[in-house]
Amino acid sequence: MTGKTIKELSGLLREKKISARELAGAYSERIQKYNDSINAYITFDNDILMKEAEESDARRAQGAPLSEYDGIPIAVKDNICTRGMLTTCASGILRNFIPPYDATAYQKLKAKGFLTLGKTNMDEFAMGSTTENSFFGPVKNPHNQEKVPGGSSGGSAAAVSAGMAPVSLGSDTGGSIRQPAAFCGVVGIKPTYGRVSRYGLVAFASSLDQIGSFGRTVDDAAAVLGVISGHDSRDATSIDREIDFGGTIDSDGVKGLVVGVPDEYFRGLPDELTGAIKKKISDLESMGARIEPISLKYTDYAVPIYYLIATAEASSNLARYDGVRYGYRAGNIKRLGDLYTRTRQEGFGKEVKRRIILGTFALSSGYYDAYYTKALRGRTLIINDFKEAFRKVDVIITPTTVSTAFGIGEKVSDPLSMYMSDILTISANLAALPGISVPIGKDSSGLPMGLQIMGNHFQEKKILQAAGAIEKISEPITPDI
Numbered sequence: 001m002t003g004k005t006i007k008e009l010s011g012l013l014r015e016k017k018i019s020a021r022e023l024a025g026a027y028s029e030r031i032q033k034y035n036d037s038i039n040a041y042i043t044f045d046n047d048i049l050m051k052e053a054e055e056s057d058a059r060r061a062q063g064a065p066l067s068e069y070d071g072i073p074i075a076v077k078d079n080i081c082t083r084g085m086l087t088t089c090a091s092g093i094l095r096n097f098i099p100p101y102d103a104t105a106y107q108k109l110k111a112k113g114f115l116t117l118g119k120t121n122m123d124e125f126a127m128g129s130t131t132e133n134s135f136f137g138p139v140k141n142p143h144n145q146e147k148v149p150g151g152s153s154g155g156s157a158a159a160v161s162a163g164m165a166p167v168s169l170g171s172d173t174g175g176s177i178r179q180p181a182a183f184c185g186v187v188g189i190k191p192t193y194g195r196v197s198r199y200g201l202v203a204f205a206s207s208l209d210q211i212g213s214f215g216r217t218v219d220d221a222a223a224v225l226g227v228i229s230g231h232d233s234r235d236a237t238s239i240d241r242e243i244d245f246g247g248t249i250d251s252d253g254v255k256g257l258v259v260g261v262p263d264e265y266f267r268g269l270p271d272e273l274t275g276a277i278k279k280k281i282s283d284l285e286s287m288g289a290r291i292e293p294i295s296l297k298y299t300d301y302a303v304p305i306y307y308l309i310a311t312a313e314a315s316s317n318l319a320r321y322d323g324v325r326y327g328y329r330a331g332n333i334k335r336l337g338d339l340y341t342r343t344r345q346e347g348f349g350k351e352v353k354r355r356i357i358l359g360t361f362a363l364s365s366g367y368y369d370a371y372y373t374k375a376l377r378g379r380t381l382i383i384n385d386f387k388e389a390f391r392k393v394d395v396i397i398t399p400t401t402v403s404t405a406f407g408i409g410e411k412v413s414d415p416l417s418m419y420m421s422d423i424l425t426i427s428a429n430l431a432a433l434p435g436i437s438v439p440i441g442k443d444s445s446g447l448p449m450g451l452q453i454m455g456n457h458f459q460e461k462k463i464l465q466a467a468g469a470i471e472k473i474s475e476p477i478t479p480d481i
């Protein structure tokens with residue numbers, strides 16, 4: 001049962017071939033069996049899950065399901081607020097934080113009858129690319145437990161990959177959905193900035209953060225994204241646009257599609273990965289798409305621009321963790337100043353501290369123009385690069401990552417090399433564009449490879465169609481754990 005898509009599961013529930021309780025039970029068993037090794041969940045509460053499943057069965061028995069998804073379980077990244085359920089952001093500073101309200105995205109899922117499997121592990125405050133920066137220990141890649149699952153939404157990607165959730169929510173500030181999707185061999189989509197409400201998403205870098213979804217198939221990821229999208233009066237940056245995707249994706253739609261391929265995104269990759277991506281692009285061409293070489297000439301600047309803007313915003317957003325209003329508070333305090341410093345010193349992990357310091361520096365008087373303002377100007381150049389490209393093409397296809405999953409511990413002591421590994425995903429966030437990663441098979445060492453498709457603003461439907469076409473011509477990847 002745990003290998004099925006949510007389309008299939010929703011059919012089984014509708015025909016009463018399975019109950020929500022049986023389904024929840026199957027996932028619960030699987031989580032209890034594998035979570036000790038994979039560490040995908042920070043919080044798993046069987047009682048809550050079973051109670052929600054019973055309520056779902058009762059609604060179906062009365063012929064009144066909340067939607068076709070009533071009874072489908074979903075895992076939620078631990079930076080998305082869930083009322084009454086621990087929401088830690090994988091940080092020591094929020095180790096005891098139980099939100100008094102639901103994030104809009106989660107509340108929309110509940111309104112359709114989705115069941116809560118639990119809260120997934122991540123890099124602390126979503127800062128990282130491996131899920132090694134978690135207060136609760138690293139997540140393992142289900143395809144090879146010596147490897148990282150990617151990050152920061154590593155728990156959400158690993159859960160879907162390992163059959164510990166059929167679908168999940170993640171967040172993507174610089175690639176945190178697409179990169180772990182690629183490393184774990186699942187589909188992950190980050191929508192256009194503004195598509196999904198950020199209300200109740202614990203802020204990292206507010207001008208870049210977006211919630212999105214993971215699934216085993218393009219249809220599944222699209223279905224969840226369709227449910228959580230839409231305007232929310234509680235997030236002024238959310239946008240009221242027609243949601244023209246979410247059902248079954250028509251993947252025959254690549255005829256005439258113009259696909260841009262930027263040279264800059266194929267530098268320094270292993271030949272095997274380049275070859276696999278290029279092969280899919282030429283397959284699309286034989287299916288009727290037109291391939292157009294393009295240039296995204298400011299790509300090399302994306303990493304420094306991102307790491308200035310993201311850290312600047314983070315240093316401001318994280319100022320609220322002062323030991324007074326939220327979460328952890330240091331004990332044995334004699335002076336007010338000590339309360340702040342000791343709480344933050346004991347509560348935050350190393351990477352979070354590094355970013356607060358970097359961001360504070362970039363915003364400080366005397367350096368603001370040299371770093372922060374300059375980064376904002378650079379961001380505009382990147383936006384213009386894409387504007388120009390989308391005058392000629394419908395979608396842009398690239399690899400999602402510069403390599404397949406790296407080893408646990410391999411890059412932790414070298415933050416710069418870790419930051420550099422984000423080069424192919426962060427531009428979409430800087431330019432507010434939607435992007436998706438689709439699995440296209442395994443490399444010779446058995447690790448999944450991901451292909452990224454980026455679209456113009458609000459063109460989720462187009463990237464989903466192209467992703468559906470790629471999916472059709474690629475082998476599904478299931479780990480044998």
Ligand code: GLN
Pocket residue numbers: 126127128129151152171172173174175176177204310422
């Ligand atoms: N790896 C990037 C970072 O460390 C992106 C993280 C994210 O998208 N949340 O900031």
